[in-house]
Amino acid sequence: MNSHRFVKPQYTTYMQQSQVDKKSLKGKKVAISGTFKNLKHKDVEVMIKKLGAMCSGNVTASTNYLVQGSGKKYESKKLRQAEKMKIPIIDLNWLEKRCKEINANGALEKTQPVPVPDNRNTILSRPFVPDLAPLNIDGTTKIGQGNDTNESCTFVSLTVARPTIPVPECEIRNSQEGLQLYQPPARPVKRLPLHGSVFVPHRRYQESDGHFIGSEVELLAGKYQLVSGLGQGGYAKVFEAKDITTGKSVAIKVSKAGQTYRWSASNEIRVLKTLRANSDNHKKQIINFQAEFEYLGHNFIVLELLSLSLCDFLKDNEYAPFPNSQIQSVNRQILVGLAFLQDLGIIHADLKPGNIVLCNRAYQTFTYRRTVFSTWSETRYDASRRVLLDPEIRLIDFGLASFYDEESGIHDGSYPYCAPEVRLRLKSTFARDIWSLGCILLELFTGRVAFSDTSLPDYLAIAEAVTGSDIDDAWLGAQSQDRDVHCPSLKSSVLASRERLRTEKVNDLNRIVSRDNSFLEGFQDLIRSTLTFNPDDRIQVREALRHVWVTGKAPPDDGTVAAKIRRQ
Template sequence: MTATKEDWKKDFYKNGVPTEVIIIEDTPPLSQQISQTTNTHIPTNSIRRTQPTIPNLLGPPAASTRSKRIRKDTPKNNLPPPPPPPPVKRRKKDVTLLRRPPTTAVIPSPASCDDKDGHYIIKPNESLTPRYKMMKLLGQGTFGKVVECYDRVKRTFCAIKIIRAIPKYRDASKIEIRVLNTLKEHDPINLNKCIHLIEWFDYCNHICMVFELLGQSVFDFLKANEFRPFPIHHIQQFAKQLLTSVAFVHELKLIHTDLKPENILLVDSESVEADNIEGVDPKSRVLRNTDIRLIDFGSATFEQDYHSNVVCTRHYRAPEIILGLGWSYPCDIWSIGCILVEFLTGDALFQTHDNLEHLAMMTVVLGKIPAKLIKASSFEAQKFFKEGKLRYPADDTTKQSRKYVRALKLLKYIIDPQTNAKAQFLDLLSKMLVYDPSLRITAREALRHPFFMMRFDDLGRETEEN
């Protein structure tokens, strides 16, 4: 039976409101039903929903799994539409239809994870991510925090370095990741004892780097041991590992630039009382295991990359940096020399925070600074000298500074080479703590020094094999 134009209009306008026309694949074309009303051609294989120009004020139409919204290029029918409703009502209706259902879930803002300085707020026994559970804070620096975490996937503990959510620290961390990946790529089984990056991820605007969980730093062990010195055979083992790490780093065209006891981690911090160990305070504790790892490559610099004017933590800063002569691989060797003296004495060799005082300390311990280095120093560093001599003490130098500098001794008296081991140790240091960086021994050369050929028994005494 063919529908008339009047019947179709009745169906289209029910109760004065237009209804939708649903067209599906097995429905005859609308043009056959209203042959005299419109010239619109609708392909029989299309599945579309035609929407009248008047919005449906009674709510959304009944759902149809095979219907789709009409395309914009579909011709409209020729029926005159009723006047549209007020714009305000339409906006309210649209908002109501598009509004998402309410939820009771609380989604924290990334900002709520940080303190005012951009550090991630550590909450022990809570999750950092679904995989990692935070256990305790291990350390904090200007870069961020290091946290002990439990890895729920591997079922092991690890250390995660969480970088501050500040652009300059995020950028620096990406350089560190590049360096760490280079180290791991060239030494996958870690023969050179540098820290290995397990993985990294970006969480709430914090770069997070996952590492093996190690023991405390050598500095923390010294502090816990009331800054009592290490036995000479332990210093030998530390020095050999540290020089091996730095030689490897240098061969990759990298300069660490921040070598210090805080950046040397013990693999195992377990210690025992010092019983009859040569040259060690009986009240001291000694390590069972002297294995170490070199860490913190956040300041490491490739030789071809930009070199900032000042690098290295103050106590371990080489003279060429203070004098503005530029720096390269030898600055790491100077830092190692300062570290090894600290291992023997328990105290930093150059405890200062002032450039002039620092240079004065160097002259007391190591002798005068060569004239050619003074002449080549930067304009800023020239103010420390007058007619080739160090201007110390200056008019504003404190009595405390003068007293401290006068109390220092020559390196040979600090080491006190009464044994063959200490004599060899002093000779090694005298080649590392050289003012002129071009004359300073390299890490690979240092490893061939006779000091590393010496043999000791378990009590730190030299054996007859030497």
């Protein structure tokens, strides 16, 4: 359904009587409201199908309420009537946004009675309920349009089937080691509102590009003393600081000054607060959020102080690969983090080694001799490498994160780890994080980035060569205004890149991950399932947590030896 049809209220959409099997319906009546223009019959029909609803016929104003009236005064009157009779109101704008990314099983959020929003564009938050199969709507449903006068209109009664909420699994365990891999959050999950910001910028405390100058401030919020800078990203700087009230060290992320960076900071604060509100004593591998405040035109986010990112550790280790046992451990932890995010309806959207941080950088040096194949090269290691004593990690940086059911646009993230459907501007779902995970696992195994930061046609052609599968040509010809700005003749460009790569040496997965034993066979199988072009066919996070390679036991290697050293 095209979002451009949803503008100021101008038309009335209604449904006439439909014959349905009422015995199959369980639930309640709802009123539907929204702002739209030129809404087509098929648009609404598809929407109803995917919501798991059936039209149960025309009713009078005494029992149900108008879909959409003409004019604010007329609309408000009907909505007040619906509220008075305590009939739940569903915002059609929210439904449209939800349906755009609804999965094949018709997943939706449980309808809750909500107050009438003042703004019809308000997105109503509801607890997320996965895996709901939609009911069918028969072919006799008819949708028509009134004009923009205050004419009498037909009313609609939708009976939304009450979803059978699956009881969350108590845990997902490692069958070989008896380890608990994942404990879902309690239901219903909590979602925090967007953080509001009021900025009073002060040029003395910011650089020309808007970054905060920490050296000009002695004490933040009356308790945080800046110690040193830790790094700098696209919209923020990170400082190490000391909480003088507790004596503990923390990390403080400081956003740039400016409207764009204000939104990113507010969005990250909302996500972090939501994560904290739903956390428990079980490890979810997410960075610990402690506090936030505003000062001198900047947002300050106080976080637990961690160590190096996986990216920095690889660099310091001269890009030597991780031991297989530690790749397995890191993968398990990332999957636990992604499962937690997905249970809260959150897409990370920027998963990469730079946003996965170690809790401890302690390591042991081992002799390392091995020939490693990566996408473009063959490297012989005959020296030493650092092996972590403890590969425990945390996921960080939620500046681009979004809630699955809220329209926020498609953000690329980092190109080498960006899923094809995202770079093609087609969709952004939980599956994009799974593709990123596959890229990360290959990088830890080879020490090299799997797909370089290159042009879109080259990126797609290289991904085809590595995975041994082809992207659907229909995707390359799909309409996308944003994408066409970057590459007007995408299909022909990809064909040219494919042809050029035939003369260049690109290693495929069979060469990069040799199937020398059952452990590596399982690893290659997991990689292939994460790097599937069609996001609907890509492995899901809970499937991955049960994958034989994830639940199995890794053969002894430098990583298992380092773990024994740590326990001594």
